[in-house]
Amino acid sequence: MAQASRIAAVKAADEPTATLPADVSEDEILSRRDEIAMELCESVIDVAAALFNVSSKEIRSTRRGSLPIARVRQIAMYVAHVTLGLIMSEVGRGFGRDRKTVQYACHVVEDMREDPEIDRIVAQAERVSAILLRNRVER
Numbered sequence: 001m002a003q004a005s006r007i008a009a010v011k012a013a014d015e016p017t018a019t020l021p022a023d024v025s026e027d028e029i030l031s032r033r034d035e036i037a038m039e040l041c042e043s044v045i046d047v048a049a050a051l052f053n054v055s056s057k058e059i060r061s062t063r064r065g066s067l068p069i070a071r072v073r074q075i076a077m078y079v080a081h082v083t084l085g086l087i088m089s090e091v092g093r094g095f096g097r098d099r100k101t102v103q104y105a106c107h108v109v110e111d112m113r114e115d116p117e118i119d120r121i122v123a124q125a126e127r128v129s130a131i132l133l134r135n136r137v138e139r
Contacts, residue, residue, distance in 0.1 A: 034093065037086050040133060041094020044084065047129050048076035062096050071112075074105035075125055081106055083126045084133060 049056035052072045058065055059073050073095065080091045081102060088102040095102070113119040 034090070037090035038094050040084050040086060041080055041091060043133055044076050044080045044129055045095070047132060048072050048079070048125060051125055051128060060096065074108050075122055077102050077105040078109040078122070079125050079129050083130050 045056050045059050048054075049059055049072075052075075054069055054072050058069045059076060061069075064070055065073075077091050077095055077097070080086050080094065081088060086094070088106075089099045091097075091102045092099045109122060113122055
């Protein structure tokens with residue numbers, strides 16, 4: 001099957017009435033969605049590292065790290081979920097975290113956005129990520 005047909009099948013999986021080509025399994029579609037989500041999370045981490053001048057290694061770390069690193073990670077998770085439309089479990093896998101951790105991060109960032117300066121910073125991260133990754137988002 002051609003790559004374009006596989007991508008179309010992945011896109012169609014979001015539609016409730018979609019019918020899948022006979023030679024594409026549901027597992028294959030889910031696997032491809034996971035790959036895309038992982039790639040997008042990796043890219044968001046790299047964007048956040050560059051924007052906030054921190055090490056992407058620190059953002060990827062499974063340790064909490066310092067509060068500034070944790071905040072950057074939370075903003076990156078928020079951007080992956082809200083701007084790129086990944087579901088929380090996909091973001092969790094992409095960041096090596098639990099879905100509930102992503103949910104908490106999104107709540108924290110939403111609360112922090114009440115501060116106009118933080119809102120400006122998060123909006124900038126959203127814009128940059130959306131521009132850089134617009135061709136990679138297949139939803």
